[in-house]
Amino acid sequence: MRRVVITGVGVLSPLGNDMQELQEGLESSRSGVVHVESWSEYKDFKTRVCGLVNWDDYKVIPRKSRRSMGRVAIMAAKTMQDAVKDAGLSEEQISNPRTGISFGSTMGSDEALFDSIGTIAKEKTFIGQNSMSFLKFMSHTVAANIAAMFKIHGRNIPACSACTSSSMAIGIGYESIKYGMSDMMFVGGSEEAHAYNAGIFEIMAATSTRYNDTPDQTPRPFDTERDGLVTAEGAGTLVLEEYEAAKARGAKIYGEIIGYATSCDGEHITTPSSAGMEQVMRLALDDANITPDKVGYINAHATSTPKGDIAESHATYAVFGDKTPISSTKGYMGHILGGCGVVESIIGLISLKTGLLPANKNLVKVDETCAPLDYLLEHRYGNHDIVMNNNFAFGGINTSLIFKKIEE
């Protein structure tokens, strides 16, 4: 079976805009969550916290490519640029039928959606609409725009499954190479910040509202005082390559993807299922052909909602017991929704490289209804060579990815 390795990384996150900044942000326990006063314009809307990316240098993306992108796609394109540069690829390696992409986001550009649909609905006319609006807010805007900008000729499989969008994209890329459909895949995802993203979760009573004046203290995955998730923005790209080809060209290798699974609860549209979460972790371990004790760190999805964190903790305990270090890194930056899977996978790669086992930021007292796991209460440094990243989405869609340090 063909092996799949990661040879390039690009990231924009509330905690930093490259791997080094992200690592430093984790190690210094910084928060990327801020108070957003402008959201007060929405009536009876309580949430005022969001994880924001400090980057708006849009002109690094050429105008012809950027004109059909909202912030969600622009950020993704920037991380793609960085990942391609990091991997040291030629145009011929990028543009050929054996190189493909998979990218996703929960939404297209919220800003473009509001600007366009809001006016059409109110004025009942399409006259005056910009031809680019739809291309900015359509569901596969990230994948479509990146494909056009980078002249992608291989498969383009958009992965738009809300909070598993970018983890699923990584899985699609992994399977494409593993099973011989592609030799190289660019994969990842993105999300842009907007009141709408927070608003839809507030309607479901799932957002954090008690820490508006102390934004660095929320979200609080697994903590007794958690009060919901905090939406965030960000993007990331991984360059995936077939191992022998990467080795032959002398590529820098961040790690190997040794396991991936996606499966579905097939139950409730929003309520998390512990059984479904357990199933996907077991399937990923099977795919990697390893036993649970080989995993040295788990990056949990845990968004800081009451139900989700409990369900995930019990699923994890059922598979791993209480000895595997676990943290949710959403406490540092919030929930990047469609982009969380790739950003948290990049944190997994940082963990493999440095040994860092990042603490659960804002976890002071573990909720007693959560299972007894080895919750990281402070940073540790391990000697592990395998990490797992789990993500779960509305619709009962679950993903689990397993990364391994490559032997020199």
Place this chain on the structure above:
Amino acid sequence: MTEELVRATLKEVLIEEFEVEEDEIVTGANFFEDLDMDSLDAIDLIVMMDKKLNIDLKAEDAQKIRTIDEFVALIMTRA
């Protein structure tokens, strides 16, 4: 509406919305060959100029324009 106003407005839109360099906006400049624009840009240029000048431009007008001078002349017939 004067031709000067139309040219000034067009120049402003081309610079701000289409990121055209000011020194490229010269008499006779072709939108597609000289200013790196295409048919979608032409439609959006029509929409933006229509809003700025409040004239009766339609998306199908985009097929009639190739140069700055042709576009200014078209607008003057509607003004």
